[in-house]
Amino acid sequence: MSATTTAPSSTATRPRHEVRAVVNGNSAQLSVLGTPETLTADTYVDVRKKIMTRVMKLASGLGSDVHLVVDDQTGHWRLIAGADGELHDPAPTPDLAATAPADAPAAPSGPTLPQATQDASPLASVTPLPAQAPAPAELPTRTRRAEPPADLEPEAKTAVEDAAEVAGEEPATGRAPRASFIVDERREPAAANGWRGFITRATGLQVPASTAELERRGHVQAVSQHWPGPRKISIVNGKGGVGKTLTTAMLTAVFARHGGAGVLAWDNNDTRGTLGWRTEKGPHDATVQDLLPATSTLLSPGAQISDLARFVHHQTGDKYDVLRSNPELLATKQRITQDDFDALHEVAAKYFRLVFFDSGNDESAPRWLRMIDHTDQLVVATTALGESAESGALLLEALTERDEHSANLARNAVVVVLQSEQNGTLADAQRIADGFTGIARAAVTIPFDRALHGGALRYDAVSTPTRNAWLAAGAAVAAGL
Incomplete structure (x- = not known):
């Protein structure tokens, strides 16, 4: 054997x-x-x-x-x-659930280590909200025109060629495309933040950036763009106390800090707007009422950008300018007509590449309605409270019935949901954000930050998670410009 x-x-x-x-x-x-x-x-x-x-x-x-x-x-x-x-x-660990047969018995689960989150504080939850509209049809593709058979009669051959021209086919050249001599050698920089960034600096090793850091870099690139022609962004909600002013200040700071000069925050509020109280004051007391009589001078060919400095208040840290309203006057004493708004808007569009409107609460005011007419991107600010969100949703629904431009703004709106209460949670804010599905284009949640509640609004004063959240909100806004 x-x-x-x-x-x-x-x-x-x-x-x-x-x-x-x-x-x-x-x-x-x-x-x-x-x-x-x-x-x-x-x-x-x-x-x-x-x-x-x-x-x-x-x-x-x-x-x-x-x-x-x-x-x-x-x-x-x-x-x-x-x-x-x-x-x-x-x-990366393979997705066993996606590859296992449907009738395979489930493997017993054991303790697992959480996914790495070392390199950055949590970014904001940015929720792209699906629109209730049919998906766009695929673009037609251009194809090479087929050559007619050589044995066709001349008249028939001409007819085939004419039919190909009508169909939009490209004529055959018989020449293969030449490879370019230009080689794109751009590489993603090594990690700069967290433990990975520390290792890169300490050892010289090119440690790849984490997913969180790559996401933040994408947001920075989005808000750093310059668009051809001025862009206007309106921060709206008919209810007071929902965070319109702080949303205006934070978004303006994001775009100015990363994209450079030429960014204005305009307090378009005739009912005691507080943007001027919560931002840095320049060496004068000028408001929109002082700018209005000077619009024709500033629009003249000889006017210079430095002439505008006597009317706006520069934010030395956050790099944007503020056009104040006068919260000490009654609304009846600082009414602005639609013609007045157009003159002011012409000045803003001449001297600034981005204009952010702190809209105020009176949706029937001529200046509010004219602001909507000039707006390129709408931002709804709301707290994580039902009545604040309901007010924002009702406004979007009303705009869809106003005219075609307003309806497009509403469908393309970005909703910023603030976790404004310390005893609230981001989960509460996310539930509000999810509720705008089918109404707006995207929703972003902002964590609670004590620096945003009372006093001056400065981007550097908030925590890293909050800055990352506002950066994500800015990137969502940039996607609509």
Whole structure:
């Protein structure tokens, strides 16, 4: 009887080398291949350096990849230290649910480590809201014109060629397209934020940016654009106290800081608008009432942009200008007709590339209605409260019945939902945002930030999560310009 031998499996899995670190202040508790270690340093930055040095040396000594998992105050993050001295992103985990057969039994679930969120504070929730409209038809494609058979009679051949011209087919040239000598060698810069950015700066390794950082870069690029011709954005809601003024100030700051000069915040409110109270005051007390008599002078060929400085208030930190209303006067003493608004608008369009209107609450005022006529992008500001959101939704519905331009503005609107109450949650704000599905184009939620409640409105004063949220809101607005 012959003996049966079993060949060793050629698919034996290599052991996974792993280091886990829990960072707390200036110390870290490590589990190095299952063995506990403690690292301490004078600063949090030095702790980071020691962790990376330990892992890189371990990978080099083992001649194999070492998986690093860190838990600190920024969240969870993962990297792979290679034996070649390079750092890599972990390979994405395949979606087993998408590839498993429908009748396959579900695998038992075990504890999993949360996805890495180390490099940036959470970005705002930007919800693209599907419009209730049919999908656009695909664009027709141009095809190469087929050559008629050579044995056709001249008259028939001409008829075939004429039919091809009517069909929009391109004539055949018989020449293959030439490859361009210009090679696009642009590469995405390495990580600049969080742990990845720290590793890039400390070691010189080109660590790729995280998904959160790439998303933020996309938002910055969106708000940094310059459009041909002036663009006007109106922040609206017929209810008072819903955040129109702070939304105006924050969005204006986002576009001015990233896109450069030529950005105006205009307080188009004849019922005690407070934009002037909550922004930096220039070396004068001028308001829109002072600018109105000077419009013809400012529109003359000899006028210069510096002449406008006596009427607007420059924000030295946030890089935009403010055209104030006068909250100390009764509305009856600062009425602006539609002709007055047109003259003021002509000045604003001449000297500024972007104009943000803080609209006020009187939707029947001539200046409010004329503002809508000149608007390119509508922004509805609301808190995460039902009555505020209902007021915004009713306004959008009313605009759809006003005229075609207003209806287009309403369908393309961006809704900014503020978590204005400290005891509220972003989930509450998200529920309000989701409620605008089918009414507006997109909705963005903004987390609660104490710096936005009372006092001067400055972009630098808010926290990083809040700045990222306003940046996401700005990118949503830019998509409509």
